[in-house]
Amino acid sequence: MKTGLRSTLAAVAVACSGLVGTTASATPTVELDMASTFPTSMPILGTASQDLVQRIATMSDGTLVIHSHEPNTLVPAPDSVNAVADGRIEAAWAGAGWFAGRDTAFNMFSSVPFGPSMGEYLAWLYYGGGLELAREMFAEHGVYNIPCGMIPPEASGWFPEEIRSVQDLKGIRMRFFGLGAQVMQRLGVETQQLAPGEILAAVENGELDATEFSLPSMDQRLGFSKVLKYYYFPGWHQQATLFDLYIALDVWNEMSESHQTIVETACGDVIRDMMAKGEAMQWSAMQEMQAEGVELRRWPASILVELEDAWLDIARNEAANNPNFARVYASYSDFRENYKIWKHFSFLE
Known part of the structure; x- marks a missing residue:
């Protein structure tokens, strides 16, 4: 410091009048x-x-x-x-x-x-x-x-081709962040965690096949739409x-x-x-990318179910092997369980 x-x-x-100076x-x-x-x-x-x-x-x-x-x-x-x-x-x-x-x-x-x-x-x-x-x-x-x-929910990935089933994910080399990367690994994706300024070059030089990063307005600025055309939502990994x-x-x-x-x-x-x-800021970026030929896709329910099942299994394993994860996950899960009554009765779902 x-x-x-x-x-x-x-x-x-x-x-003045004999007063002593002060500092x-x-x-x-x-x-x-x-x-x-x-x-x-x-x-x-x-x-x-x-x-x-x-x-x-x-x-x-x-x-x-x-x-x-x-x-x-x-x-x-x-x-x-x-x-x-x-x-x-x-x-x-x-x-x-x-x-x-x-x-x-x-x-x-x-x-x-x-x-x-x-x-x-x-x-x-x-x-x-x-x-x-x-x-x-x-x-x-x-x-x-x-x-x-x-920030609100992110997009969940840019791909060179449409993903119709989890089988299409196997062997893909992809930039992915955090716990979501472990989920993708469980489904056969080879993940790397790169800083934002390194991602586009890795896709362009063939080091990566696909990537996720963040919100559409940020992904747009990073130029992913120049090389990848299938853009998937919702951001199941980062709501x-x-x-x-x-x-x-x-x-x-x-x-x-x-x-x-x-x-x-x-x-x-x-x-x-x-x-x-x-x-x-997101809808305008999405519209602009659509006009450039980007295909916006929403994950099929069947794929989301498999992704969530993989996550829950990972969370159980992490909690079993890491006392800190167990403490944090228990606090988080207990809060969410109690929050459900408020969410169910108060929000349009």
Whole structure:
């Protein structure tokens, strides 16, 4: 943490009627370097990091400055959360799935196959014990996580040909993220987790046959429609996706309570904006890609059933082999089970 690099002492001399001069100290400026997993040119995910740093600077009156760096400038993009844990950088804008190499349970704080909508996911996180579990786990690695972004259901993949059955998935080499990748592997897909800037080249040079990434507006910007024409929905693997601001725990603990509150508040604003923007921007991107020849497809019910069965089996195995996953999955599942009564009676299904 760069504290006092631009700090000043504002001295006010009061000299009148024999009064002694006094000196008041201004709040020192705190500066942090933040690695971003997503380029600023990317809609929603990339622009959100810039929105975050601007909000924090404005709300703190310039006393808290976060310098956002493009992917791969401070550290390799997929390594950003690990770099915070290792003390190589102070902060990162990313998702918990990028930290799952340390513990598969971190995936549960990023996205869950056949998981909840945005509202239900946030409800579990803030009022169902999810955030407490996440912070306990991250603290063991010297990281403080602040929920700082959320997007609606993603698309679930770009393919060179129509997929009529799960047999058509066998042997496909595909970029896939998080727990959804384990589901695809169960059905015979060879998966890789690549950073967004690496995906198109991997498809073009034949390293990958297919890919998923995110929302249509972001996929469109990455150029997948130039090489792949079958675009599948719904995003069974990521019905809602969380993103965090990660700050080294010792750096976070040194920050003033005022600065901590500003960061938490700014992240809440970013979540709201990303949710609204994510819902507003997709139909136009889909229409534009359709006009360019992209075939929009919805997964047949039979394939979705097989995907969900594979996920439930994976979740049981993960819980049996990983105590942290078992704790998190139990909390998540209990909340969802109780939420069903509200969902059933209150929402049009």
